[in-house]
Amino acid sequence: MKNRLKVLRAERDWSQAELAGRLDVSRQAVNAIETGKYDPSLPLAFKIARLFGQAIEEIFDDQYSEQAGGHANG
Amino acid sequence: MAESHDNTHNPGEAKMRKRRRAMYITMVAAGALGFFVGFGTAFFDLGDGNLFAGDADRLILPPVIAIILAIAFLIGLVLWPIYSFRQVDELVERNNLISMSAGWFAMIGAYPIWQVLAAGELVRQPDPFAIFLVGFVITMVTFGIVKFRAR
Secondary structure, eight states, X not given: OEEOHHHHHHHTTOXXXXXXXXXXXXXXXXXXXXXXXXXXXXXXXHHHHHHHTSOHHHHEEOSOHHHHHHHHTO | OTTTTOTTTOHHHHHHHHHHHHHHHHHHHHHHHHHHXXXXXXXXXXXXXXXXXXXXXXXXXXXXXXXXXXXXXXXXXXXXXXXXXXXXXXXXXXXXXXXXXXXHHHHHHHHHHXXXXXXXXXXXXXXXXXXXXXXXXXXXXXXXXHHHHTX
16 A cells, blocks of 8 residues: 655654654564555554544555545545 | 654654663573573483474473473463564564464464375374474464565
């Protein structure tokens, strides 16, 4: 899943370790999420969203939300 | 340098250093426990067997030592891993679940496969330690692969 975590982290000048500590996960977890190799759980996604003061969908792109939204809107 | 160690400006990094310290302590403690078990079986062995060399049936231990070592194995191989499972983050938890599943399936499959091959007189009879080793090695190798792929 694509996400803007790396950008948001860079904007705050945080290292991966700094973000990991603030999220209470390992640095490897932050790296895996940033590179799209691991999708965080919903609780962790909410935690990330809260930390950056944004909605989950503003950080994570599930790549078919537009398609799903299109169907929902008819 | 002072900036990177500033807990006020970098609370996350301070937390990570604490986490890393805890991990090192755990690793040292695990090593110490392993040494204790290895030393215990070697030093107190009254026979000429070895728990890790496929001739454990010739291993003879004083009952008290046997109980102590059994407790050490219970702590090291069952209780500690269960406790550790609750201390790791969700990525490591996922990696653990995948690798332990692989180890479990390998062990579950190893015995009947080996036994039927032995029944066909193609290999010797199954060895309990080898079965244990199959599960253990597959778990470790899978964990390494999963961890590497998530890098």
